[in-house]
Amino acid sequence: MGKKETLIFVLAILFLNKASAIEVYVNPINDVVAIELNVPARYNVTIKNDLNSGQNFSIYSLVDLELRPEQIFVEANSEKSFILEALPKKRTEGYKKYDFYVRSEANYMVLAESSIIMKVLPLEKILSIDIPTELSRDDKTIILNLKNKENIRLVFPFTINSELFDFSSEATLEKETKNFSIQVDLSKKHAGTYDIFFTARFQEYSFKKTIPVVLQEVSKIIEFKEKRWHFFGYTNIITKKNDGNARKVITIELPLSRIENAFTSFNIQPSEKVREKDKVVARWYRELQPGESFTVEARTDYTILAVVIIVIAAALIFYLMFFTKKVLIKKKAIKLKTKRDEFAAKIILVAKNIGTKEIKNVRLVDNLPVTTKLYEKFGPVRPDKIERTKLEWNFATLLPGEEIVTSYIIYSKVGMTHVELPEALLSYYDEKNKHHTVKSGKVIVL
Helix, strand or coil: CCHHHHHHHHHHHHCHHHHCCEEEEEEEEECEEECCCCCCEEEEEEEEECCCCCEEEEEECCCCEEEECCEEEECCCEEEEEEEEEEECCCCCEEEEEEEEEEECCCCCEEEEEEEEEEEECHHHCEEEECCCEECCCCCEEEEEEEECCCCCEEEEEEEECCCCCEEEEEEECCCEEEEEEECCCCCCCCEEEEEEEEEECCCCEEEEEEEEEECCCCCEEEEEEEEEECCEEEEEEEEEECCCCCEEEEEEEEEEHHHHHCEEECCCCCEEEEECCEEEEEEEEEECCCCEEEEEEEEECHHHHHHHHHHHHHHHHHHHHCCCCEEEEEEEEECCCCCCCEEEEEEEEEEECCCCCEEEEEEEEECCCCCEEEEEEECCCCCEECCCEEEEEEEEECCCCEEEEEEEEEECCCCCCEEECCCEEEEECCCCCEEEEECCCEEEC
């Protein structure tokens, strides 16, 4: 402004109240300015022109204040309303009052003076971000609240970044609160504290805020058990899964009998084995991350034991079949009393099929001592053939478990202190038509 203009302005100020031919009315629309943003305050201004001619009026301030528009045309004897934007060039926090002037462009006369009041604040005191600070794994939706606490119009895109979820949108806020619904999937996230990074982008500035949130812990261990049978044994399969969202130490226990313990192998060796009464308890310990599983397989295999038993049984059967008697023959003697104290004895023969198969052509032969004579009284089966010192019985067959019992009496008039009886002989043919001979033991009669 030149010296001439300055002089005119001073004179105009001195005579303003006397010579004012216009009136100025100011009403705030958005009277808050953010320190960080070049977003002007807005006012509804009305200029009433009482002059007889239309005028271009300049609007300006003597302080460091930008005003838009700088000029406005008002018809003669009329009024005009418009929006005045005001932005301090240097902004500090607090309530501010700024004077401005209306000057005629025709003669540079200041025709009116007015003022505006605005509140200057940092953005963090204007814009607040609210998000739940505790989240559940089952949450599907999170509500973000953006609140403009002051009389300023904010238009901005914003983003949210975190390890839990990402989100972006745009917001237009007067003095109000707006809610944004964010779809999330937290089912695979670990429990803990996470930082939510909020960024609002304005033309000349990025407003950032970090909000810590806690994802609550969920403890859930699932156990699966399966038993698979196979030849000569079985496999126990035990699985534990961490279905929660935090690390957990799990324990798998498998009780085994002592026999099972001796014949059981594991895909993973137990952490420990403990004897409890008549059981052996195998235990595994493992730390599982969320979603992680741990499987133990215990295979109990009795194949070796079965083979040993089969071999022993086969050997026993083989021995019984080929090295043991299928027919049992016994011979015993009972000394008899006589009137003349002569020697007499009852000889009893017993033959029994102790095998599992029928035998045939059974022939039982017994010999008498030459010093004795036969008393022909037999029971219950009479010999088929009788000779001086030989008796013979013949049977067609002898079934398994069937028994033959027969007896006879011998005597001697010759004084004897004892008599030795020879072995009885039994011969037969087995189911394979193989001939066999069995003898009884000798008997001594005292």
